[in-house]
Amino acid sequence: MSEAIAPEKEVTNVAVMNQLPSGAIRAESPLHHAELDKLAARNPRGGGVILRELKLLGHLTLRGSQDNASFMAGCAEVLGVALPTKPLTSVDNGSVSVRWLSPDEWLAVVPMDQAFEIERSLRAAIEGHFQVVNGSGGQTIIELSGPNAVDVLKKSTILDLHPSQFPVGKVAGSVFAKASALVRRSGEDTWELVVRRSFADYIWLWLQDASREYGLVVKA
Amino acid sequence: MLHIYCPHCEELREEEEFHCSGEAHIARPLDPDNCTDAEWGEYIFFRKNPRGIQHEMWYHTTGCRKFFNVTRDTQTYEIKEVYKIGEQPKVVAEG
């Protein structure tokens, strides 16, 4: 049975839930059906675009006011990094990354098996008005890298991706083809797209199509 | 294609990311139940629709999901200013 029951106060106010099974049950990421691992295994040649799914991570949406000191401090303490307050920026300490979504909204990406504990800790640490939502099942991250990754992105998003406008660490939510994505530059030639589960297949089809002229390499 | 400065993201973004939600500064009557039909109709349907300076509300749909105000010339499509909900415009129509 799940460890759903948090301290008494929170049970009445907010339902916190450990959503992970305790047993060995296979989790299927949004691109599970694309069988990227099989594609990766038989990748024959090189290509200008390398694609990998950063799958099954914990995605926590954090909402709160920057004026709520308890919220800001609690998040910093629990996550180990301070919430970036400068618009369109992100922080990353290796296991935890936090993306700015709006002045009162952030996305923390954490190891899946820590999502519940982090949520509980946040609730314990923070006073006042805030929201924590575990959205781990609802989205995934597609990483694009390689010399032509930016060319594929330019076919897909209207953001200005020039290094002077979109330095490493910048994050921006925008239209992506006919869906949307949260784009983050994680390295000079490396990009992360946070996409919604139900759109993942469309974006996967799109990326294959748009990268055809450069060659697409799938990595597991 | 409009190029719109989002006051929350603090940069210019393409129109595709936004959704226009019409004339700004239309406050919901505080006591709807005591409004006449005409007053209620005024609130929900009647608009200034100016040829020239207009204050309008935009929603950053695929970005920060915040509403904000834009002062725009509906004739030339120039955006004169952008300001947050709760703030007042600096550029206003003459007369």
Add this chain to the structure above:
Amino acid sequence: MQRYSGFGLLKHSLSYHENWQRVWRNPTPKKKYDVIIIGAGGHGLATAYYLAKEHGITNVAVLEKGHLGGGNICRNTTIVRSNYLWDESAALYEHSMKLWEGLSQDLNYNQMFSQRGVYHTCHTLGDLRTNERLVYANRLQGVDNEMVYADQLQKEIPALDCSKDARYPILGASVQRRGGNARHDAVAWGYARAADALGVDLIQNCEVVDMEINDGKITGVKTKQYGVIKADRVGCVTAGNSGVMAKMAGFKLPVESHPLQALVSEPIKPFLDTVVMSNHVHGYMSQSDKGDLVIGAGIDGWVGYGQRGSYGIIEHTIQAIVELFPLTSRVRMNRQWGGIVDACPDASPILSETPVKNLFFNCGWGTGGFKGTPGSGNVFAHTLAHGKAHPLAEPFSLNRFNTGALIDEHGAAGVAH
């Protein structure tokens, strides 16, 4: 009025076409008219014509700030149909349709009104439901409309992709076979010529800058070029500029003016002899007698008076057209443009008295103005002649936005065009 005919054409060709009469005069305005109509677009000119013809009121001026027929009448995609959902709309548009059917002869000006059929394609079960409802209603309202389903539709329009593997496969369509296209300029010019012949003064380059209102009653208008011109009644028929005119008269309208774009391809050999509209994938197309594919795009979501909209709308429309008609992929788009549509919250027009006595407004046609031209002019002429709404116009009052008696044509029919 010089009658037009094939024989006349032959006669004039013998004199090198040197003896054709003017189609309309260029009069200087009088000091006072029985009725002033502001706006010489299709609806304004039609109103003037029917005032003179059906009500014997010929002491009429139509004031136009630019050239006549220069507004939406000359920048629309010329679709004519009357298959609207609600009884009130169906009656109004069908009244218009019946006038269309004899208009060339009535005006002695070829409207090139071609009843080639207007199809609304259905891509989802919801679309089918909406269109079937429309068809059932229309048949009992006296408006022709019928359903055709995918296999039959494919036969009727070979170029339309009715295959099952489309993103939104076409399941069927409603078709109004009496619907079709007319030649937009011919409508404006035909009405103008006929109205002029009956004595109506068409005053071009005459901009109304203010209204003379005393004790809540209009007595005339102030123009930029000719000063005050008096009138017993004033009808404002200024489409996309209605909000500005209302402001002059001191009230607001439940109207917003949005850009509506359209585009044409280069002329190609005709392959489409009907009008196809898809509300689901958002595009509609017909092919003109010159061979241009005439394509309607969507409305921009913001107020704009610039007669142009955003490119994204054009892109989306072209995608829809290529999706519907894959063989257009290599056809080339020649020109795009925009009009200003005065959109009402219920996608139905306003033909109404106003808070100002003797001032009447005819506006809010949104995307439906062209098809409504004859009917609109006809009932609005009656309204101006009698000082109160024509029975067909009654439901289209301004007051409906207070009482809530909206005639919501996009909610149910989803067919705003």
Add this chain to the structure above:
Amino acid sequence: MSQKNRLQSGGRVDRSKALTFTYNGRQYKGYQGDSVASALLANGVDIVARSFKYSRPRGIVAAGAEEPNAVLQLGATEATQVPNVRATQQELYNGLVCSATNGWPSVESDWMGMMGKLGGKMMPPGFYYKTFMFPQSMWPTYEKFIRKAAGLGRAPTERDEDEYDIVNQHCDLMVVGAGPAGLMAALTAARSGARVIIADEQSEFGGHLLSSRERIEGKPAAEWVAGIVAELAKLPEVTMLPRSVVNGYHDHNFLTINENRTDYMADKAPEGQVRQRMHRVRAHWVVLATGAHERPLVFGNNDVPGCMVASAVSTYINRYGVVPGNKLVLMTTNDGAYQTALDWADAGREVVAVVDTRSNPQGERIEAVRKRGIKVITGSGVIDVQGKKRVSGVSVAGLDAKGEKVTGNVQQLSCDTVASSGGWSPVVHLSCHAGVRPVWSDEAIGFVPGPSVQNQLIAGGISGTYALDKVLAEGAKAGQEAVAKLGLAASEVALPNVRKVSEGTPMALYHIPHTKPTSRAPKQFVDYQNDVTAAGIELATREGFESIEHVKRYTAMGFGTDQGKLGNINGMAITAAVLGKSIPETGTTVFRPNYTPIAFGAIAGRNCGPLFEPKRFTAMHKWHVENGAEFEDVGQWKRPWYYPKNGETMQQALDRECVATRESVGILDASTLGKIDIQGKDAREFLGRVYTNAWAKLAVGKCRYGLMCGEDGMVFDDGVTSCLGENHFVMTTTTGGAAHVMEWLELYHQTEWPELEVYFTSVTDHWSTMTISGPNSRKLLSELCDDIDLDKDSFKFMDWREGTVAGVPARVFRISFTGELSFEINVQANYGLHVWEKLFEHGAKYNLTPYGTETMHILRAEKGFIIAGQDTDGSMTPIDLGMSWCVSNNKPFSYIGKRGMAREDCVRENRKQMVGLKTKDPKVVLPEGAQAVADTKQPIPMDLLGHVSSSYWSANLNRSVALGFIKGGLDRMGETVYYPLADGRVIEAEICSPIFLDPKGERQNV
């Protein structure tokens, strides 16, 4: 015939690379570097088209985008057909196949030409408005013939196999046109480090320098160009786009560029390559350096093949090494065109005469021509041309000083080519796209761009500046200005050294008079493609079409595929002259996108076919596919519609699914419903404001159905919202309404009630939702869940519990849309398919039956539950829906919809209200959409009482069930209404309660 007009040397064609192409079924040779037009001229092909109205033979007139006649059908295969390709813009490649688009049996000998001659007189402008009216019934027949003659080329009949894409670009400076001005502007900005995009429609950069014999820095201009291009290519922030037409210049400095990536080498793109690419550019600054088009003069029979624009003749000679004739007469109003006479003479062919409309022209080039012994006839004009399929001679006559009347004697000259120049028209098109009208410049004798509100600069020919030294200087200046505006450091760019040429004053003349009045003179063409003549324009104005817009529309001037690039200014000038006004008084014309036509496929990019729109899938989608589901499109979602089994009809499958659910247990994938997580101490208050019913007392662990209305009181969405904690709710919305509801909540929170402490986050995609429904659902669930007490008294209807299902933590909601005992299981979507499959493992013994949206609709209709969007259409209040139980007017806050519902029309008698409808014959299913009447005998239009909104065959009830609207329906229970159908049948139905099954709700409370 082998390239009889090709020069032995010179030009930019590669004579070592011979190419073969086919025109009108016949093979010809050309060279790499040719345009189709230059190759046709090289081969002595005179006729390339028949005119639209009069079917007159037409030849190549120009050398670029302004060409009105040489509009061909291109393509070697059916799938690669392209209509209306301009021969002057199409590069030649080996194997190219093209043909003329009109003329029967051929463009050379066209029978329609006979008709044109006979009927031409009957076809003045607007003739179609004046005839074809009698009798009325004949118009469709007339139209059939008119349509036979319509169009130029044709669309392919097979699917386009080529790939297109769209790329988004951003830059500091967009330079349009890579002629001398554009190159200088780009270089200047690029040296300062600006991000520059420079695009040009031609295959090479250089603009008119490619066809000029001018020298820059003492070397041939083309060499200078090559040096600049080489430098630009090295700069990392410069993007160079040759073969790229900037076709639109929109608001806020947004431009679109159509890049031709393979059309120059094949009609189908090589495998793996994109045929055309659209660049969507957002530029901080724009320099328009689009140059100018030379205007031909308007004179009698000026459309006979062999009549060309002077600069085009020079282009063919200098750029392509092709002299398009043997004996030239040049007519000009200016010095510049004299260069054409020099080029022609240098090519070794005869210049019969230069006819200058000016009485005493002086200038360097004129001297040069005279020195070569070429006859210069001054103060004169070519008044008409002789010849049918090719010019054979011209009539030249003296003109008065203003060029308005023929004064002198008429002399005949023999020639085969007439080049004319009436000066230049700046290419202002792009500057007009964002709504700016061009302004007349007497100095430039043309329209130049009007003042723009955009960050736009102009340089070179577009501003009416034609002398090369000045053009270069303007380009550099524009570059410097952009650099300064961008806040970049200025860099050193020296102006190249160019020899200045002294020139005389040009004459503003457009229309060469004839000895006869214009109406009786030989046809003087203004717009070739639409057969618009000077006489036609005169006639239009005589008839009262005095506004330039009227003239254009009445005559169709400027409406061709060249959009009047060549003829519009001449037409306006003629209109002005007839009206006795100046050109600016007559008015301008506004150009709109596209600058030149663009393929639909290119504009659509890869957003068609499979990528036309996203298909949204749930975590269980694969299972649905594998189990034979038919899908329904709901918004962008693909939802299982029904699951036919071996050969079942749809109705059989539905009957089976419906019965199995009511008799045992069925399962629905409900993941697509919108889900919003709501937290905050004011969440409850907020819900009370956006829903019509009460939320103050909903306890933790409980669920409640709610209706959402607009401020007009009309229902737009519904769903169940559950209280997860005192300050925590999860709201469900309809599948199609999810995004709208989310924006609706944010709108009211952010703009009206920011003081309420509440946050909303969408969790639609996060949860997989599966509903098991039916009497055996509890048994099934109990096999997979041992940590929730499923007993009916502890886990009641409209409760929710947290627990574990199939090993996965879940929230289970006891809510029902079927009226059966139901459990809605929600698990994190990564485990959705696992739980779904486990349910089937255990469900086999209960005949667990998957059902889709259609069965769901039937089951809920049996219970009288509405579907927002199907039973509602934006015109129904909750009261109209018979759902007054879901409206609470005792709430302290005037919730959204309350006031709207109270308006005069919303509370009147006899509104359409939702009721059940029982057909008299239980086997008959009412068609959805059918309209009720009280009396079928009444005349049309009938009084319609309301429509059927939902109607199904109910296998469980063994009869049809329907929901529909009837005026005053709630007070008319038991009455009969009639539904007349299209086929003449009338269905009788009785008005009844919408709840057909289990009115007391016992089945869901077990």
